[in-house]
Amino acid sequence: MHEKVSHKIYMVGICTMLHFLVDALCLCCLYLMASCHSESSLLGVFLTYNVLAFMTQPVTGWWADCSRRPHWLLLYSVLLLTAAVLFSVFVMAKLVVPSTFAMMVVAVMLGMGNSIFHTWGGRQTVLKAGNDPRALGVFVSTGAFGLAVGAFWCSWQLLLVIMILVSLLALVYVRHDTASNMAHADKSLKSRLRHGHVIVAILVLMAFVMFRSSMGEAFSSGMNKGGGVILLIGATAMLGKMSGGWLARHLGAMRSFVILLVSSLACYALGGTGIGIVLLGLFLINCTMPITLYWANVVLPGREGLAFGLLAAALIPGFLVAYL
Numbered sequence: 001m002h003e004k005v006s007h008k009i010y011m012v013g014i015c016t017m018l019h020f021l022v023d024a025l026c027l028c029c030l031y032l033m034a035s036c037h038s039e040s041s042l043l044g045v046f047l048t049y050n051v052l053a054f055m056t057q058p059v060t061g062w063w064a065d066c067s068r069r070p071h072w073l074l075l076y077s078v079l080l081l082t083a084a085v086l087f088s089v090f091v092m093a094k095l096v097v098p099s100t101f102a103m104m105v106v107a108v109m110l111g112m113g114n115s116i117f118h119t120w121g122g123r124q125t126v127l128k129a130g131n132d133p134r135a136l137g138v139f140v141s142t143g144a145f146g147l148a149v150g151a152f153w154c155s156w157q158l159l160l161v162i163m164i165l166v167s168l169l170a171l172v173y174v175r176h177d178t179a180s181n182m183a184h185a186d187k188s189l190k191s192r193l194r195h196g197h198v199i200v201a202i203l204v205l206m207a208f209v210m211f212r213s214s215m216g217e218a219f220s221s222g223m224n225k226g227g228g229v230i231l232l233i234g235a236t237a238m239l240g241k242m243s244g245g246w247l248a249r250h251l252g253a254m255r256s257f258v259i260l261l262v263s264s265l266a267c268y269a270l271g272g273t274g275i276g277i278v279l280l281g282l283f284l285i286n287c288t289m290p291i292t293l294y295w296a297n298v299v300l301p302g303r304e305g306l307a308f309g310l311l312a313a314a315l316i317p318g319f320l321v322a323y324l
Contacts, residue, residue, distance in 0.1 A: 011128040012135045014170045015121040020142035020149075021163040022117050025081060026053070026110045027150030028159060029088050033103055045103045052111025053118075054316045060112075061119035061309025065302070071171055073120040078167045080113030085160055115309075118143075122293075122308035131297045133253065137245025137290035141238040144286070148234025201299045202307075205292050206314040212285055212292075213318025215268065219282040236279050240286030248291045260287045 030049060064070055088106045121139060129135030150159075220233050247256040267281030296307035 008128045008135070011170075011173060012125055012138060014166060014173065015125050016139050016142050017166055018117065018163065018170065019121055019139060020146040021159055021166065022077070022081065022114060023143045023146030024150035025085065025156060025159040025163060026114050027147050028153075028156050029085050029106065029110060029150075031151055032156060033088050033091060033106065042103075044100070045107045048104060049107040049111045049114075050316055050319075052108060053114040055313045056112065056115045057119050057309030057312040058306060059309070060115045061123070061305030061307070062303075063116075064119045064123050064305030070120060070123065073116050074167060074170055077113045077117040077120065078164060080109045080116070082160065082164065084109035084113060085156055089156075118312060119305040119309050123305040126297055126304040126308075131294060132245075133248040133290045133294040134245040136293045137242045137248075140289055140293065141241035144237035144241070145231075145234040148230045152230050198299055202296065202310060205296055205299075206310060208288075209292060209311045209314035210318035210321070212288060213315045214321050215264065215285045216282060217319050218268065219278050219285065232279070233282065236282050237286045240283040241289045243283075244287030245290035247287060248294060253291050253294055257288055257291050260284050260291075264288075 026049070030046060033045075060073075064073055067073060084106050087102075087109070091102045091106070122136075125135050125139040216237070244256070244260065247260070251259075264281050264284035267277050267284060270277050292311060293308065296311055297304055300307040
């Protein structure tokens with residue numbers, strides 16, 4: 001039993017650390033090239049990256065579920081991200097003509113590498129932790145802080161080296177097929193869900209993720225985006241996702257969800273009263289993330305990658321609604 005718990009902590013910790021590194025490296029790489037191009041071309045590059053990084057995750061998640069050697073997905077992701085970073089360095093050093101096309105190539109490699117990693121890491125976390133919302137919250141939490149660090153602290157060399165080293169540790173650990181290590185979903189609930197109910201349940205979860213993404217953007221958009229504030233926003237989102245998993249574990253998923261949703265809506269209504277209320281609202285709405293992931297795995301047991309990818313894909317439409 002002790003050995004099983006240590007294996008669970010080891011793998012969830014590796015995936016969580018990689019989540020931080022991958023997101024930080026992607027943003028760092030994009031921001032380093034920002035000085036070479038106009039604001040209009042950069043908008044297209046960032047949009048391309050985000051669409052590929054998130055909206056392709058249902059496909060990469062399905063791939064992860066079907067793969068007989070899922071650890072190869074991590075290798076593909078690391079190779080794509082490494083190639084993207086090195087190519088962007090060539091662009092900045094003018095060894096490659098700095099053009100919008102060159103940046104688009106980098107954005108495509110970063111987006112696909114990010115997408116493959118997220119569904120691989122999300123699936124591994126569910127498999128090792130048995131759909132424990134605490135583990136889900138820990139895994140998804142570090143991405144938000146990684147984005148903030150990548151935008152604020154551009155040291156691609158260190159991030160790349162650490163990502164490769166941690167990935168090697170993960171590859172050594174998961175070199176054997178983990179397909180038989182299935183998540184422990186709530187079979188009693190699944191048995192009551194027919195095919196049509198499953199589709200409706202997933203669509204409802206995706207709709208709420210879109211709403212949560214819009215709410216999160218609404219909370220953060222009103223704040224001055226200085227370096228310290230970006231880190232504060234990232235840290236608040238990270239702590240919210242971590243805390244949501246623990247609340248769901250100890251209070252129950254539905255009870256926690258209702259409390260968090262009502263509280264975050266109250267903060268949104270009072271959003272103009274100060275930064276403290278805004279940060280509290282951002283914290284509370286992010287607490288719901290591991291709960292929706294937990295429910296998606298209950299509805300789609302054995303399809304952990306697809307469940308993760310479907311909810312991730314819903315983030316972009318919600319962000320665009322709030323942004324536009």
